[in-house]
Amino acid sequence: MxxxxxxxxxxxxxxxxxxxxxxxxxxxxxxxxxxxxxxxxxxxxxxxxxxxxxxxxxxxxxxxxxxxxxxxxxxxxxxxxxxxxxxxxxxxxxxxxxxxxxxxxxxxxxxxxxxxxxxxxxxxxxxxxTASPPELPEKVREPFRIAVSRTRPPEFVRELAARLGGELVPIGSAGAKIAAVLTGEVEAYVHAGGQYEWDSAAPVAVAVAAGAHASRIDGSPLTYNQGDPWLPDILVSLPDLAPTLLAGIRDLHRQTP
Missing domain, CATH: 3.30.540.10 (Fructose-1,6-Bisphosphatase, subunit A, domain 1)
Structure with missing residues (x-):
């Protein structure tokens, strides 16, 4: 090698x-x-x-x-x-x-x-x-698609998609979900059920290199190499869609008792 x-x-x-x-x-x-x-x-x-x-x-x-x-x-x-x-x-x-x-x-x-x-x-x-990041789709497809877990899609993502007019696409691993954003199979990945740093570090590195949006669902930065490697949530999307998703998530959280 x-x-x-x-x-x-x-x-x-x-x-x-x-x-x-x-x-x-x-x-x-x-x-x-x-x-x-x-x-x-x-x-x-x-x-x-x-x-x-x-x-x-x-x-x-x-x-x-x-x-x-x-x-x-x-x-x-x-x-x-x-x-x-x-x-x-x-x-x-x-x-x-x-x-x-x-x-x-x-x-x-x-x-x-x-x-x-x-x-x-x-x-x-x-x-x-990151050596040769994929070229992102130029436009956000309508209706946009959100990659979610095959077995445990968060209920709030269902509500988010319904509110914003999106569709849910079940995909297996976190890496496959984020890769799907980068290759145009979906436009976003939203997850709030918690995962570990190794679930997202590599795909987030590639996503950022490609120019995609990657953050916590409140818009704050994703941080890695922490003492506790648990990450509560994540949002990866085409950059033009991120403001809409973040605003929708904020609205949903305001309405949650």
Whole structure:
């Protein structure tokens, strides 16, 4: 693997991890979904950790599949460079035959900001990266579409879509949802059920590099490499749609007792 810079590294690692997951999926099959999920999480995590130790030995890493002790290592909070990775985002979709809405996330946080990232969508044969961010759609489609969870779409997003005339589109992993915004399959992703930093760091890095809007649902900044890696909510959208969504969310919150 030839490494030119952090953006390229993120893309290469995410892509190779995804290729390994495709091979694993084909070899193990779908009869035992739990075994396939566990094997995918483990294999991708081990590959990414080994690669980062070898290629960026001085950097810290925050991974979904790390132990709690590793995640809470105080050295991460004082490090200037931290890789935030989700080795397999969307394990449910990964374990279901025919589904392509799962991903591999690799992001780099430096001195308070995300500076590089990649989202591999292996079953879609593409990787979105900060090295070459996708070109956003020029116009907001009407009615606009909001990506939501397949299994637990927030009720307030249903209300938001109804109020603003939008449509809901169920998609699997968070990475696949944000990628769908960047590739024109939807215009926004709104989530308020909580998630972790590794669920969004890489796709947010790519979204920002592409010129999309990315924030908390109240418009405040998304922050990463925190002691507690929990993020309560997120909004990613085409930039022209963001003011409408933020205003709609504020109105809904004012009306909530």
């Amino acid at each position: 030839t490494i030119r810079d952090d953006d390229t590294l993120a893309g290469e690692l995410a892509t190779e991890a995804g290729e390994r997951l495709l091979e694993l999926r084909a070899r193990l099959g779908f009869e035992d979904g739990r075994a396939l999920k566990d094997a995918g999480d483990r294999a991708s995590h081990e590959f990414l950790m080994d690669a980062l130790r070898r290629l960026r030995p001085d950097d810290a890493v925050l991974s979904e599949e790390a132990t709690r002790e590793e995640r809470m290592d105080p050295r991460r909070l004082s490090a200037e460079r931290v890789w935030i990775v989700d080795p397999l985002d969307g394990t449910r979709e990964f374990s279901e035959q025919g589904r392509a809405d799962w991903a591999v996330h690799v992001a780099l946080w430096q001195r308070g900001a995300l500076t590089a990232g990649a989202v591999a969508l292996p079953a879609q044969s593409r990787t979105l990266t």
